[in-house]
Amino acid sequence: MMGAAAELTAPSSPDGESLCASILVNEAPAVSPQTSCAEVHAMLHGDSSILAVAVVRGERPIGLVGRLEFLANMARPFWPELFNRKPITKLMDPAPLIVEWDRRIDQIGDVLLSCKPKAMIDGFIVTRDGAYSGVATATELMRMTTTIARQRFDRLSSALHQVTEANAAKAKFLANVSHELRTPLNAIIGFSDLLSRRLYGPLTEQQSEHVGYINHSGQLLLSLVDDLLNLSVAEAQQMELHEETVELRELSAACAKLVEPRAAKAGISLKTELGAQALALCVDEVKLKQILLNLLTNAVKFTPAGGEVRLSLATSLDGEIRVVIADNGIGIREEDIKVILQPFGQAHDKRAHPHQGAGLGLPLSKALIELHGGTLLLRSQLNFGTEVEIRLPAERRVTDRGAETDAAGGGQKDIA
Structure with missing residues (x-):
């Protein structure tokens, strides 16, 4: 029984004619359903360049005869006697891969591999407005795909x-x-x-x-x-890091001390949770200090009187170092988070306007953290506060000082 053809129809390619199935078409011969297997056998024997023969009723393709499979079958004992006089519909593939003239080449490859891998050998039919146009081969598809990929690579490189x-x-x-x-x-x-x-x-x-x-x-x-x-x-990835061993707890406490007068003047409680264990890191001290001061100053700036800013340090199970600066200030709308992480980005919140600067502090802090191989994450909820988390890779830690402790600096300290 004749199966249904695997048809693909799509709107015109947005990438232009050069990326469509039309450039793959070979004007292979087509035969009617009544053509005998012997006639097709003779056709293929007489022209070695014919890789497939389409079977067409009127202008509509209904099947495909792949060269290799057909000749292999007809070479079997008794097959010529059995099929020579029978119509080609007995030995054709009744459900070939059929693609429209304007189908994108990258889409053809995806469907060919997932839905009709047999077309890798037999080829597939190309139609234009449903009418037979020609046959295309997987070899030509791969060659053209490679050419397109190379052209795209050249354009991207440029x-x-x-x-x-x-x-x-x-x-x-x-x-x-x-x-x-x-x-x-x-x-x-x-x-x-x-x-x-x-x-x-x-x-x-x-x-x-x-x-x-x-x-x-x-x-x-x-x-x-x-x-x-x-x-x-x-x-531009042109900034150099002047790395040295820095004790993160000491640096964090020093940064908090510098911001303390501003927090106290604004009526904000500034607390630190630095832990008891020393955290010696190999970092650029000046840049890390700049990051912490930027983030602490921002937290104080956008927290109303009576609020709280908290600076805490921790390490994850895999050794990653985490610095968290959290406040219970005015917060940021979710749609504004991506905006403020861009240079000159400003949140659309009237309450923040009196405090807003040029919008470079957060993007610069993010860039400097990424220069250290780390990440900066920002979480916020409008009217409930903001949390900025800095993550530095475990490789930044200087392990020979990892066991040191300093009881005098441990625990929680209220400095405002």
Whole structure:
């Protein structure tokens, strides 16, 4: 009994004509269902280039005769006597793989392997608007797929090269701009500092206030320039780590001490849970300190009076080092989390606007952590607070100091 053909129909390829089944078509002969097996046998014997013969009723394909299988069967004893005079429908594959002219090549390969692996040997039929167009082979499909893959690889390599060059140019541009900005900014900060100390004579109360504004604004702008340059260099993978052995508990406690006055002034409780066991790591101390200060300052900034910020250290079972900075502040909407991890990203929350800076602190911290081979995770719930977790790989730990303890620094300490 004749089976149903495995048909594939699809809209036109979004990748263009060059990636469709149309480029695989060979104008192989087609025969009617009444054609005898002997006639097909003679056809295949007479032309070794014919790899398959389609069986077509009108314009619609109903079967396929693969060269290798058909000739092998007809070479069996008694098969010619049995089938020579019978119609080719007796020995055809009644359910060949049929694909439309505009079917994408990558889709054909997937279906061929999953639904009709026999087509790897016999080939498959290509139709146009349901009408027979020709036969394609798996060999041609694989050759074309390889060609397309190579072309895509070349395009991606070229694009990657352009992106790399663009990143290098951006880093160089920012470095030059940063250098040009630092010089006048340092002068502004220095001269305003001298003025505020009355080294050039007395100042009125209003003049003193304005000089303070100038000095503060200059320092903020200089910090922004430094962050922007550091972020650009880190993203371009051109930043170097100056690694040394650092005791994480001591560094964390020092960072908490630096943020303590700001937390106390805002009426926020700043607590640390640093544990009793020493955690010696091989890291860039300056950059890790910058990360911790950024995250602690952010937590204090977005926590209202009476709230709490907590800094804790821990190690996982596989030795991974984890630093968690959590607060019970205003929190972040889920859709804003990805935004604020991008440079200049800002949360769409009116309560955060008075405190928002340029939006470089979190992206820079994330880039610096990733430079250490670690990850930065941010979890938050609006109105309930935010938790930022830093994970550093176990390889960063200096094991020869792993057994040291310092009872004086252990446990929980309330520093505000």
